[in-house]
Amino acid sequence: MTSPSRSLEAMRAGAPLVQCITNYVAMNFAANVLLAAGAAPAMVHDAEESGEFAAVAGALTVNIGTLSPRWVAGMVEAIDGATGAGKPWVLDPVACFATGLRRETTTKLMQLRPTIVRGNASEILAIAGESSSGQGVDAGDSVQAAEAAARKVAQEAGSVVAVTGAVDFVTDGARGVWISGGSPLMPRVTATGCALTCLVGAYAAVVEDPLDATVGALAHFAVAGEMAGDGVSGPGSFSAAFLDALMAVGPESLGAARVRAA
């Protein structure tokens, strides 16, 4: 297994170009998260160019947060481009339980076999076909309650699956890893999960094993979140401190990340 510290070193050394098809809410914050962490974001979404660009980028991330039919076409083109070029891609199935369009789109995208899926507990439960208590875009279920669903989705789809929340769980169907850290202020800042998906893409571009890549990104996020939470007075000051911390975190800090095998 590649340790989170090694993965961070590889990510910083590679400064990978990550094509992010993400939602309107998350775009600015996700780009800032990648730049602070050490990667290079590019938001390229339209079907006219998304597939062409995917062949050039180191990884692709696809997020269905603010969905429309035209964007779904761009996602599919980009996924085809990434897959054809042998590049990893990460799916973020935002509120996939909430509407018919989200359910259909998620089913279609899962059939394209994402390298990695990152969602909250309610989203992963929904993909596994189990009942979830998600409301809007927020999870109504604990990460622990979604562990079995995550393993099932990973096995059926051949994807690494990450369930993130107060603690995070990552599995490839066989192995399982828990990561803890972060800050209670993170759910008070919009698009933290969406930005994390993009960071998973950055790690996946340079770390060969998608499980290791995902654990690296989640550990980086968790440690930075914990650092940033100290001494701030609310979500606005947290957000700025979090970007600072993503840049400040070094391999030595990640050595202390609380990562343990399931």
Add this chain to the structure above:
Amino acid sequence: MTSPSRSLEAMRAGAPLVQCITNYVAMNFAANVLLAAGAAPAMVHDAEESGEFAAVAGALTVNIGTLSPRWVAGMVEAIDGATGAGKPWVLDPVACFATGLRRETTTKLMQLRPTIVRGNASEILAIAGESSSGQGVDAGDSVQAAEAAARKVAQEAGSVVAVTGAVDFVTDGARGVWISGGSPLMPRVTATGCALTCLVGAYAAVVEDPLDATVGALAHFAVAGEMAGDGVSGPGSFSAAFLDALMAVGPESLGAARVRAA
């Protein structure tokens, strides 16, 4: 009348899901404002799903800031969904005087009878059919100059109308309330008005009287703005402090809000 303090308690207790169809500029900030204040935002706009989602959300807000025909269709679907489900909806007629598309769209949306309209003085004057001196997206008129127009629009449309600016005025056509507070830095931060519209939606989801709901949201915003303005050195630091303050404001702080009947 429900006091702003009571309304805040109700909003925090309910943590309502608010569907926000807002502009590209405002989306991230508006979502962060709702999360900091204690509500749950969901940006769902496309006609393929906006109506379905509106039946689930506690309230809907519609903002025409970055307008296009496809989005207008999504707005109308969402409004139909909200109205059919008995949910309140709030209109933010950004720069409704500036182009033909904005004038037509505002006329169409006003005919769908918003529960609440929140705009700046120039926008409310324009809806009332009076001449306004707005330029671009900014008001060129004082809130005081729009009081009569606000009462007229409220009576004709059956909506609560809020005119916000250096001071705020809210009316249901009969009653009128003035709210003061905020910070001179607020007009230097983009999308504060758009975010306020979303917060009005959060209050409207849980407070039955739309006038009380609007006053609660405006008082919450004004008190947080005043708190945040102390000791910051410009619009960037204000913006972070403002999100912190929206979370920190409690019912006791709102007790001191400067709210008075007209």
Add this chain to the structure above:
Amino acid sequence: MTSPSRSLEAMRAGAPLVQCITNYVAMNFAANVLLAAGAAPAMVHDAEESGEFAAVAGALTVNIGTLSPRWVAGMVEAIDGATGAGKPWVLDPVACFATGLRRETTTKLMQLRPTIVRGNASEILAIAGESSSGQGVDAGDSVQAAEAAARKVAQEAGSVVAVTGAVDFVTDGARGVWISGGSPLMPRVTATGCALTCLVGAYAAVVEDPLDATVGALAHFAVAGEMAGDGVSGPGSFSAAFLDALMAVGPESLGAARVRAA
């Protein structure tokens, strides 16, 4: 030549309305940059209204960062509107080398003769028809390496051309100006270049000579970046401090801007 200090005074006095057609990542930050600096942004992009609005605004800026065919149509309408009304417009050819859609769009927009073009070195080299080593949206070339290309593009297109990076170069084909300042944290904050393009638009709306206008905006940005970089701990705190500094910078600070003729 109008000095940067004079240009700043003129921009603050005029508080020009700038129509910005920019990308989804940049919209919020660019609007905040303009408000902090003293101008009035309006993001109006769709072909249904972009041309009508351009006749009212003081200047137009067009950025191809998150491109789609519908938006290209809106750009062309807006440019026609601005040109017809005798208003200046600024092109930001983001990653114009990266895909066929970007190459075609940039060729089409250059034929419409932008008043000013602002890009990074790789973008300007690509427009000049020379090989660039850009990757994604970032420059892989130094500003110095693009000086000759900038002069060539300026002469052929009849535009002022600004190449920005660690130092900035501005030329109208005959004259050339170098501007230094800023902070090494600026490339770690997304959309700083895009926001700068919008600020160039604000100066172009009020300063008659497009070269002087561009130099004024770049000096304002460089001095604010340098002020903000002092004592911050990363890109998150830099971003807030930068907005504060854009507002705090006065004509006296710009007198010390490091601007020299080439």
